Amino acid sequence: MPKVLVSDKLSETAVQIFRDNGIEVDFEPALGKDKDALLAKIGEYDGLAIRSATKVTDKLLAAATNLKVIGRAGIGVDNVDLKAASQKGVIVMNTPFGNMITTAEHAIAMMFAVARQIPEASASTHAGKWEKSKFMGVELTNKTLGLVGAGNIGSIVASRALGLKMKVLAYDPFLSEDRAKEMGVTKVELDELLGKADFITLHVPKTEQTANMITAEAIAKMKPGVRIINCARGGLVDEDALAEALKSGHVAGAAFDVFAVEPATESPLFNLPNVVVTPHLGAATTEAQENVALQVAEQISDYLNNGAVTNAINMPSITAEEAPILGPFVKLASHLGAFVGQMTTDPIESINITYDGKVAEMNTKALGSAAIAGVMSAQNPDVNMVSAPVIAADRGIQVSSTTQEKSGVFDSYIKLTVKTADRERSIAGTVFSDGKPRFIQIKGINIDAEVGSHMLYTTNKDVPGIIGTLGQTMGENGVNIANFTLGRSNVGEDAIALLYLDEAPNETALAKLKATGLFQSISPLKFDI
Structure with missing residues (x-):
């Protein structure tokens, strides 16, 4: 009987899912905070279910002699050493879609809070004051919302904002014109968004491209009286520059749920007027916490009982029988996608994958997911081989595939073609007898x-x-x-x-x-x- 350790707080319903699936489970929600005790016990378990308190280090993985799968209830896996897990052959799963609505709703709540100065007005009233004239707010109706990032959460924020009769401008390198029209937003470049938005809300991961994307120079381009909301990731905004802009009055208000350093015990934004701050509560609702807990229990159970891989960060959905043959081609597909993704900055309109020869008879769904994830990982490191096709569809990217009999000197090859409005890029590769991927054609x-x-x-x-x-x-x-x-x-x-x-x-x-x-x-x- 497989054995799973739950080392962080999960609901009793989630724990019962393991039992209902015939899996022995130890529910020790305090163990994740005691790294020595966890290290001593981890060798007993086939699976580990965690939230954010448990730190899965290379040292812990070295002691996890039986561990096969780690399931994170939530999207972020910063607390897991992915490289060490992959090297040890441990699958790492997350639940990327369980808290989208909750996080989007928190961004909208923060926008209301800063627009009407609700926290300050509440504190004043609690203090026995009646300062009605002090807290003059602004309406959201007919204001322009600048949406930086139009993925899963960003698109939900956009729909809620449109319901509030706001005008929505969206900046996202992957957003196509067709998808923008479907969402009801206007696609713009970042500088235009900064100059026109009354409210700016961020919904992008932290990458080399997005780290400190809101600098002093970017803030200077914003219209006077702008309000900035960040419920995405800490480190997207230069907090010192924003604090200065708030003090000068150029920025009228800010609402932050995330910070460059967390836990945030101090910040340049703390104790400034009309700044709303919360301790990373984006996913902190009863519904979201329950959803991700149930999902991770089902995913771990399904893998341990049936070998099914769902929402894996470090591998695609592949059966045990397919893995030895398919694995090198999965790596090839990922490399082809990563090449094109790093070369492409314009919004992608379509992706076509051609499978030639023997590879056309393999699990092309897994190969396609690997290729799409490779393309999108340059802009979104949180993407995985399961979520990539969903995210591509949400962004209006047309994905197609072609299979054909052997047409060249290679027994098998994969060709990836990506189209934007202005150009087309293509790259092809194969796997040689040594099992290593090779690039065999670029630009023809x-x-x-x-x-x-x-x-x-x-x-x-x-x-x-x-x-x-x-x-x-x-x-x-x-x-x-x-x-x-x-x-x-x-x-x-x-x-x-x-x-x-x-x-x-x-x-x-x-x-x-x-x-x-x-x-x-x-x-x-x-x-x-």
Whole structure:
């Protein structure tokens, strides 16, 4: 009988789900906070159900000799060492859709609170004052809401705002015009949104692209009297710059549920007038907590009893029989998607995946999910191979696939084509006999490139000096080249280079390459190997 440990607070109903599915369960909700006690016990269990208190470190995983699956009741898995779990072969699941409505509703509640200064007015009245004239608010009706991020939660916020008769502007690199029309919002660039919005609400993950995206310069572009709401992730807004803008009056109010450092015991935003703050309550409703608890219990049970994988962060939905053959092609599909995703900043309109040869007879649904997740992971690191197709559909991205009999020199290959309004990108790859994925074609140009953690992709005209320039520049800046692949369409025409590097190229090296004028584009890339 499989055995599961619940080391954080889950409902009794969720615990009963394990029992009803024939799984032995130990419910010890305080254990997650005692890392030594947890370390001593973890070796007994096949499954671990957690919230945010339990920290799943590489040390804990090393002691988890029987552990097969970790289930997180909620979306965030910052408390799990994903790399260590993957290396140990432990599946990590989350419940990405259980708290969307709750988080969206909290953003709307925070918008009301800051618009009408409700917390301050409540505190004043509790103190026995009657300061009716002091708390002059603003209506939401006919105001313009700037929505930064139009994914699952953002789209719910938009629908609620439209119901309040607000005008909604949306900025999202993945938002298509058709999806924007379906949502009833106007798609704009970020600068236009900043300049026109009366309220700005953030609904994006924290990535290299979004970290501190609301800087002092961005705030300066906002209209006077703007109000800013962040119930997404801490670190999206420069809190010091926002505090200064609040003090000057340029920003009329702010409502924050998340902070750059949590637990937030201090912040530049604390104790400022018309700033509403809550302790990361976005998912803190009875309904949401119950939903994610029930979901994670069902998912862990289904995996331990039937081998079914649902909402996995570190692997697609694959049966035990398929895994040995399909695994390398899943990695290939993910790499192909990650390549295109890192190269594409415009909204994606469509994704087509071609399966040629023997791979066309495999589980193409899992392969497609891996490819889509790879594309979207550049902008949304929370995406997984199960949620990716849902998110793509929500954003109006048309996904299609084609299967065909062997048509070239390879027994199997996968080709990924992504279209935006202005251009089309394509890349193809295969798996060699050593089980390692290879890129075999980019932009219609044939190559043979092994995939590495750090790579550099360049495009240029086929002229002398490219190899020397790349090699010399990398060498002068301490970047070692593990492998070097070139390709061209015809003599003197379009050419590409793909370098497999031992470390990420530094900014100095990239700047020197750009200064040569030899390259049309220079793109550093990262892959999860």
